[in-house]
Amino acid sequence: MVMANKQTLAFAGCMSIAGAVSMLIGAACWGATGTDLWQALADGEMGNYMSQLPAAKQLLVVNTSFWVLGVLLMATAASMMADLITSSQGLSQMAKVLSSTGASTAIVSFIIMLSLATINPSTDVATVIGWIGARIDDIATALIVGFTPLCLSIAGKSDWVPGWLSVWGYLAGICGLLVILSLFTGMVALGYIIIPFGIGWMIAAGVVLTKKSKSVVE
Numbered sequence: 001m002v003m004a005n006k007q008t009l010a011f012a013g014c015m016s017i018a019g020a021v022s023m024l025i026g027a028a029c030w031g032a033t034g035t036d037l038w039q040a041l042a043d044g045e046m047g048n049y050m051s052q053l054p055a056a057k058q059l060l061v062v063n064t065s066f067w068v069l070g071v072l073l074m075a076t077a078a079s080m081m082a083d084l085i086t087s088s089q090g091l092s093q094m095a096k097v098l099s100s101t102g103a104s105t106a107i108v109s110f111i112i113m114l115s116l117a118t119i120n121p122s123t124d125v126a127t128v129i130g131w132i133g134a135r136i137d138d139i140a141t142a143l144i145v146g147f148t149p150l151c152l153s154i155a156g157k158s159d160w161v162p163g164w165l166s167v168w169g170y171l172a173g174i175c176g177l178l179v180i181l182s183l184f185t186g187m188v189a190l191g192y193i194i195i196p197f198g199i200g201w202m203i204a205a206g207v208v209l210t211k212k213s214k215s216v217v218e
Helices: 006-033 037-043 046-083 089-119 123-155 163-185 188-192 194-215
Strands: none
Touching: 006 046, 006 194, 037 046, 037 123, 037 188, 046 089, 046 123, 046 194, 089 123, 123 163, 123 194, 163 188, 163 194, 188 194
């Protein structure tokens, strides 16, 4: 592992945990709205979904804010984690690309989905906008908390990633594939499987780095 100082390890760990927690808070706000764009698209109930948005608008704004913050923090953490890897720099660089691309793409998808609550389009137009936003979000999710943990787990196994976290990373990667599969099957539940594995990996990785920072003697 690169000779990182205590502050670098602690900062990377805190960013990873804070990003994951921010995503979970955002998800809680989204759940509290009682709206579900993915299910509405799958069931062909966009008219009913649009009727729910006026009452849910404020919570959706809060939800979006936490999600934007979350992906930025997690992308920062992933980039720092990759910089700690020396044994497989190709995969570590890929992890940086995946996380940064995923974060940028996710923010675009969040704004697209939030636009449904602000511009109030017709049901047909809302269906198209919602489909695009949801699909982009799925891809971004797979990149950030699916394939990024997978690459970091494989690349960092000889550096800072312990064996159990590496296995967890493989599971996150498999869940990322399931998210992509949900794009073609319309099975909404497949997309939610990645939350405990992908978000959980970010929290676990943050804990590992935080603990390592405490053992560094400067």
